[in-house]
Amino acid sequence: MRALTISAHGGLDRLEVRDDLPMPELRTPTDVRVRVRAAALNHLDLFVLAGIPGVTITPPWVMGADAAGVVDAVGSAVGDGVRVGDAVIVNPGLSDRTCEYCLAGEQPLCPRYRLLGEHAPGTLAEYVVVPAANVRAIPSGVPATAAAAFPLVTLTAWRMVVTRARVEPHDTVLIWGIGGGVALQALQICKRIGAQAWVISGSDEKLERARALGADVLINHRTTDVAKFVRERTGKRGVNVVVDSVGEATWARSLGALGRAGRLVTCGGTSGPMVQTDVRRLFWNQWSIMGSTMGNDAEFDAITAELHAGRLLPPVDSVHALADGRAAFERLASGEQFGKVVVAVE
Numbered sequence: 001m002r003a004l005t006i007s008a009h010g011g012l013d014r015l016e017v018r019d020d021l022p023m024p025e026l027r028t029p030t031d032v033r034v035r036v037r038a039a040a041l042n043h044l045d046l047f048v049l050a051g052i053p054g055v056t057i058t059p060p061w062v063m064g065a066d067a068a069g070v071v072d073a074v075g076s077a078v079g080d081g082v083r084v085g086d087a088v089i090v091n092p093g094l095s096d097r098t099c100e101y102c103l104a105g106e107q108p109l110c111p112r113y114r115l116l117g118e119h120a121p122g123t124l125a126e127y128v129v130v131p132a133a134n135v136r137a138i139p140s141g142v143p144a145t146a147a148a149a150f151p152l153v154t155l156t157a158w159r160m161v162v163t164r165a166r167v168e169p170h171d172t173v174l175i176w177g178i179g180g181g182v183a184l185q186a187l188q189i190c191k192r193i194g195a196q197a198w199v200i201s202g203s204d205e206k207l208e209r210a211r212a213l214g215a216d217v218l219i220n221h222r223t224t225d226v227a228k229f230v231r232e233r234t235g236k237r238g239v240n241v242v243v244d245s246v247g248e249a250t251w252a253r254s255l256g257a258l259g260r261a262g263r264l265v266t267c268g269g270t271s272g273p274m275v276q277t278d279v280r281r282l283f284w285n286q287w288s289i290m291g292s293t294m295g296n297d298a299e300f301d302a303i304t305a306e307l308h309a310g311r312l313l314p315p316v317d318s319v320h321a322l323a324d325g326r327a328a329f330e331r332l333a334s335g336e337q338f339g340k341v342v343v344a345v346e
Contacts, residue, residue: 003125004325007059009051029077038148040066064124065092068147149340153181155295169194179206227256248272315339
């Protein structure tokens, strides 16, 4: 089997396409094997490449979390919901489905929660084996490259916007890092709800492309004092919700833009993990600061329904062949992408 792998942490030079990996076999009666047609990159892949504290890989380690493909084998206990030949998307989040959180329908809170490509062999390969509960059938007409770009960022953004922040049509939502996958999906979900979406980037080109997706207000953080701008445009009221996946570099400005009883929801810290918060402002303004990771089965069903309806398809920045996987990583690492960087596997 061919796959994009690493055998040690480090830079882009550690990436290696290999064609001598064994075909993954079904491990349990509830597993399925997917013939991967396309896989998409996430910032998680850059973190795995560099090395994540506490996470150990077994060389040769297959990279990648997102995938779309066709089911080519099913376990004996897999029901009729998944059949050989189905076009599917893959949920990268793996849980044991026996803990109290899983039984309550909150799989991403499982103490043994894992992600493909980080804690389990990933999707940048010709085949991947996952539990049947982690795949959903999709229309065969959805391009594999768009389908592969869909699961992780859409599931993450859906939980952030719909479940955690509970965005409503009257809300104004400030979204950092437009051009990144989660931010773009948060934008599309906010517009689907009917909320106002204010987007932030350091690139005027990305901001204009976000306008075409429905962004209401464009803010270039390199030329604009974000918090001051928001306060002026809202009559000092601030926004209802901030979606921040950047962390250290943006935290103070996020809170500076957040109105009374505002909700800040975060799913990451691409600029660094350590932030400072003035607790006096926190309690006086009665803010809610929320973390969010991936999504549960019900949320995966919800985004799959959107995909079936032809909605929330993520922009695809570029498509690279598996043999040219390093170029895909270079594109993601550059920060210049608008949308998802995808690897065509077949």
